[in-house]
Amino acid sequence: MSKSLPEQTRTPAPAGVFTLVITGAPYSSQAPSTALHFARAALAANKRIDRVFLYGDGVHLASSLSAPPSDELNLSEAWAAFLTENSIPGVACIASALRRGLVNEAEMHRYELSASNLREPFEIAGLGEWVDSAASESRILYFHKGG
């Protein structure tokens, strides 16, 4: 894949590091899929991705309970595999996640909920993770629902 990429003389990320923020939900928007295509292309071009941050409706991507038909791409599974293979942290915003019913075991116990559904290797954390990227040399790209 990298052979087909044009040689880059300028980069929008001076340090060669990207942070991806996904705010569009899988299946109701193209955001998670477009972001995954971008992420693969970035690594193929020897760029680094320091973090993928799920915000707003984007947190649905981290659900372990999505089960699309077997002939359709399972976006949650595909993202989880990509993050694991490349050791990239995937973080779902805790406030967005709790509103939308995405919880890990700790939050399940804290709020006395009946189940947890956070898919590995995703983690739940605060907006501070995103602030950390915003304060760094990393270039943040937002993948919204569009329209």
Next chain:
Amino acid sequence: MSTLIIIDQSPYGSWEGREALDMAFSLAAFDQPVSLLFCGAGVNWLRKGQDAGKIQQKSIERNLAAAPVFGVEALFADRRACDQYGLAGTDLLDHVSITDVGPDFTGRFDHVAFAG
């Protein structure tokens, strides 16, 4: 690293605007310079006298009024959008600056992010 967060959607229709506000407050809480720009239908966020009780939501007016206290540097309203919605300076919350938006304006910030 200064950040401008742009809200271009009307209030109460979705949670995206509120969550954008949380992003701004988070940056401010970590002492990162941040400002908010309201444009398009988003300028309706800045109206005085909002009452969202009948749709079981909290008015965002109080949150916005507290923005300077929490360290958000400035609240900007796009002049063209204000004209479009018939909003004069006196209709808007205190601390709001009506401004002409263009590359000169957004170029003042290191990061520019839309709400969603």
